[in-house]
Every structure is written in structure tokens, then in C-alpha cells.
Amino acid sequence: MYRNHDHGGNIFDVAQQLGLAPSEIADFSASINPLGLSPMVKKAIVSALDSLVHYPDNGHRELKQALADHHGLSPANLVIANGSTELIYNLPATLHGRRALIISPSFSEYARALARHQWEWHHFTLSPENNFLPDLKLLEQALYRGYDALYLCNPSNPGGVLYPRQTIEQIHGLCIASGTVLVLDEAFMDFCEDASAKHIIVRRDNGIVLRSMTKFFGIPGLRLGYAVSGTDLAERLNETGVPWSVNTLAQAAGVAALKDSEHNRQTISHVRRERDFLVDSLSGFSHLKVYPSHTNFLLVEITNGMTSSELKNRLLQQRIMIRDCSSFEGLSPFFFRIAIRTTEENKRLLAALKNTYP
Numbered sequence: 001m002y003r004n005h006d007h008g009g010n011i012f013d014v015a016q017q018l019g020l021a022p023s024e025i026a027d028f029s030a031s032i033n034p035l036g037l038s039p040m041v042k043k044a045i046v047s048a049l050d051s052l053v054h055y056p057d058n059g060h061r062e063l064k065q066a067l068a069d070h071h072g073l074s075p076a077n078l079v080i081a082n083g084s085t086e087l088i089y090n091l092p093a094t095l096h097g098r099r100a101l102i103i104s105p106s107f108s109e110y111a112r113a114l115a116r117h118q119w120e121w122h123h124f125t126l127s128p129e130n131n132f133l134p135d136l137k138l139l140e141q142a143l144y145r146g147y148d149a150l151y152l153c154n155p156s157n158p159g160g161v162l163y164p165r166q167t168i169e170q171i172h173g174l175c176i177a178s179g180t181v182l183v184l185d186e187a188f189m190d191f192c193e194d195a196s197a198k199h200i201i202v203r204r205d206n207g208i209v210l211r212s213m214t215k216f217f218g219i220p221g222l223r224l225g226y227a228v229s230g231t232d233l234a235e236r237l238n239e240t241g242v243p244w245s246v247n248t249l250a251q252a253a254g255v256a257a258l259k260d261s262e263h264n265r266q267t268i269s270h271v272r273r274e275r276d277f278l279v280d281s282l283s284g285f286s287h288l289k290v291y292p293s294h295t296n297f298l299l300v301e302i303t304n305g306m307t308s309s310e311l312k313n314r315l316l317q318q319r320i321m322i323r324d325c326s327s328f329e330g331l332s333p334f335f336f337r338i339a340i341r342t343t344e345e346n347k348r349l350l351a352a353l354k355n356t357y358p
């Protein structure tokens with residue numbers, strides 16, 4: 001069964017409940033680039049405004065070519081979408097299966113999308129005590145129970161764990177042997193691109209990589225994502241999608257975002273530096289356990305009995321949003337997730353935690 005489908009980042013709801021403007025709240029609940037969008041992306045959006053008199057390019061030609069150059073792939077291996085969520089919702093109709101296995105805890109929309117298409121799904125739940133590492137023997141046995149698709153997020157969300165390419169290759173091998181399509185969600189892979197399995201998955205037609213452009217490039221409000229797969233699956237997924245779902249401004253933003261290597265480099269070094277700072281500072285709280293992360297968020301466990309829901313409410317009183325992770329399959333009510341934000345916001349969070357745990 002899937003539990004409720006809370007998400008981080010519902011800043012408009014929270015601002016309304018608190019009677020505040022969204023800008024008065026520090027949002028650690030959604031894991032978005034803290035440096036914001038690149039100035040080149042803003043310029044590209046403004047320049048594209050006059051093109052709004054036309055329908056968007058439904059072949060996404062310029063963006064596909066830019067992504068193909070960026071990843072060393074062919075445009076025929078790419079499917080562009082209105083956020084990777086659109087791909088998650090189109091996939092069950094494209095794959096013609098009926099049973100899926102989801103490596104959990106993970107993104108709740110996989111299960112919602114499967115339910116919408118009358119798929120049955122089960123969780124293969126990983127444990128925090130084991131640092132969310134999968135036992136491949138157990139996974140192999142599970143896959144032989146007959147699944148049409150296996151969902152895996154790398155780096156994992158909310159765990160923040162990065163599975164090495166070799167592990168993904170092994171899991172891909174298990175999927176090939178059991179006739180299962182591997183749906184590999186690399187929504188946060190831009191923070192550690194060298195570990196991407198895109199070149200492995202693209203060679204066969206039994207896997208697909210989902211990528212989001214909203215997190216690393218800081219444009220969740222614009223909506224942009226893509227998939228990487230063998231050409232047959234890419235073609236089928238393209239046919240399942242709604243025409244013109246990716247608007248002109250999003251396509252222009254995507255092309256410009258890939259070009260701004262300076263902003264992208266700064267993003268990576270800022271996130272690394274601030275992540276180290278937060279891990280170090282949070283380790284000083286005796287009742288918090290921080291899980292190692294390769295991406296722009298941290299999973300934290302409260303060990304003194306306070307629930308994450310209670311902590312969330314206490315921090316909200318200080319105008320700070322965190323992601324209570326109790327709705328994730330496989331996590332107890334004591335886990336929360338925080339995004340890596342600006343230096344100033346990160347210090348504000350630490351001060352608020354000190355107020356909460358004097």
C-alpha cells in the first residue's frame with residue numbers, strides 16, 4: 001500500500017496558513033538549487049517571450065540537441081517532458097505491464113502513477129540501519145516473483161545515498177535476467193554526474209533514466225524534465241505524452257541552463273561546502289543522527305523521542321519549513337529531510353534548532 005502523498009515545497013499553502021508572504025519563510029522542505037536560477041536562464045526566458053505567439057516546438061529540437069551534446073548521447077535517446085513527474089505518469093501506460101517493485105523509501109509519485117494505470121506494486125524496503133544499501137541476493141529473489149518494472153532512485157530520495165555505477169550495473173543485469181524494465185530516477189544526479197548510469201541504460205531497451213531539470217537548475221515553477229533510454233522505448237514514451245506539454249519558455253531555459261557552466265560549477269561547490277558545514281554542525285546535536293549524502297539534501301533522524309512532525313511545527317513557528325519524512329514507506333516518525341540552502345539560511349536553521357533543543 002502507498003501511504004499519503006505529502007511533498008516538500010508546498011510553500012504557498014504554508015504561507016497562507018501562517019498569514020505570511022512566501023518570501024518570509026525559509027524553505028528547507030524542497031531540495032532546490034539555493035543559488036537560484038542562472039542569470040543566463042533569466043535572459044533566455046525574456047528573449048523567448050516574443051515566440052509565445054507560436055505553439056512550442058513539439059519536437060523539442062534545440063533542447064534535445066543541447067542535452068545530447070551535454071551527455072554525449074543522440075537526440076533519439078531523449079524524451080522531453082513537463083517535469084520528470086510527467087514521465088512518471090506516462091510510463092505505466094507506455095510499459096504495458098501490471099506489476100512493479102519500488103525500492104523504498106522513495107518518491108511517492110511512482111506508486112500514485114502506477115495506481116492511476118491499475119498497476120499493482122510492492123515495496124522492496126531498505127533500512128536506515130543498513131544505510132539504505134540493497135541486498136542484491138534478496139532483490140534477485142524478489143524480481144523472480146515476476147515484476148514488469150523496478151523503480152530505483154539514485155541518488156536516493158530521501159536517503160541521499162549514491163549507489164555506485166557498478167551496483168546499478170548489477171541491478172540492471174538482474175532486471176535483464178528477470179525480464180524487468182529498470183526505471184532509474186536520477187532526478188538529483190546533476191550534483192554527482194560522473195556516477196550517472198545513462199550510458200549503460202541507453203544500450204538496451206529494458207531500462208530508462210528519468211532526469212529532472214527543476215532541482216539542480218532551480219526552476220521547479222517552470223517544469224522541465226527528460227528521459228534517457230534506448231530509441232524504441234523513447235519513441236513509445238514520446239507517443240504517450242500530451243502534445244505541447246513543454247512550453248517555449250521552459251525549452252529556452254533548459255538550453256541556457258546547460259550552457260551556464262560557471263553557475264553550474266558554483267552550484268556544485270556551494271552545495272559541497274554547505275553540506276559539509278551542516279553535517280558538521282548537526283553532528284554537534286547529541287539527539288540528531290545525520291545520514292551521509294551525495295546530493296543537495298540531508299536526511300536526519302531524531303533520537304530523543306521527539307517526532308519529526310512536532311519538530312516541523314516548532315520550526316514553522318520560527319518561519320522555517322522542513323520535510324517531515326514520516327509519510328515515506330519504510331521510515332519511522334522520527335526522520336526529517338532538509339535541503340542545503342544559502343549560508344545565511346543554513347545558520348538560521350541551526351539557530352532555530354538550538355532554540356528548539358536548548
Ligand SMILES: Cc1ncc(COP(=O)(O)O)c(C=O)c1O
Pocket residue numbers: 082083084085086107153157185187211212213214215220223224225
Ligand atoms: C526523486 C524525485 N524524482 C522526481 C521528482 C519530480 O521532479 P520534477 O517533476 O520537478 O522534475 C522529484 C520531486 O521532488 C523527486 O524528488
